[in-house]
Amino acid sequence: xxxFSPATRDRFERLAASYPQPRSALVPxxxxxxxxxxxxxxxxxxxxxxxxxxxxLAVREVIGYYSMLRTAPAGRYHVQVCTNxxxxxxxxxxxxxxxxxxLGIHNRQTTPDGMFSIExxxxxxxxxxxxxxQVNYDFHQELxxxxxxxxxxxxxxxx
Ligand code: FES
Numbered sequence: 001x002x003x004f005s006p007a008t009r010d011r012f013e014r015l016a017a018s019y020p021q022p023r024s025a026l027v028p029x030x031x032x033x034x035x036x037x038x039x040x041x042x043x044x045x046x047x048x049x050x051x052x053x054x055x056x057l058a059v060r061e062v063i064g065y066y067s068m069l070r071t072a073p074a075g076r077y078h079v080q081v082c083t084n085x086x087x088x089x090x091x092x093x094x095x096x097x098x099x100x101x102x103l104g105i106h107n108r109q110t111t112p113d114g115m116f117s118i119e120x121x122x123x124x125x126x127x128x129x130x131x132x133x134q135v136n137y138d139f140h141q142e143l144x145x146x147x148x149x150x151x152x153x154x155x156x157x158x159x
Pocket of ligand 1: 082083084085086087088122123124125126127128130131132
């Protein structure tokens with residue numbers, strides 16, 4: 001019995017077969033798995049490891065390397081705030097502090113209604129437009145507290 005939908009399971013089998021080394025499909029599979037389940041629970045890790053002929057430990061090592069992969073549930077809107085050097089120099093730490101104040105939670109916490117979570121992250125490749133944050137797959141750049149408020153409000157209205 002799979003933890004994934006039939007469509008995702010089919011996609012995994014196609015992905016694994018499309019690389020000379022099935023292991024090369026691991027990161028995209030983890031991203032699709034997280035999109036479907038919201039995070040990567042132990043059953044998902046075990047199933048993906050078996051599909052690729054890898055150990056669960058090898059899969060967990062990859063998950064540990066990438067900050068966008070998580071083994072615990074996050075909010076519907078996962079707010080990742082960069083405080084790496086370019087963002088830090090242009091107010092990234094203030095943006096993070098503002099997000100935390102606005103949402104009433106700290107780094108790696110989720111709001112009680114499950115709508116938002118916050119994570120402080122390393123460089124997201126948007127240094128030229130620092131400070132930046134990412135909500136799920138959406139980038140937001142050149143931030144200040146007023147822009148952060150608009151962004152959070154937009155997602156709150158979306159529900
Ligand atoms: S340092 Fe923040 S995006 Fe690069």
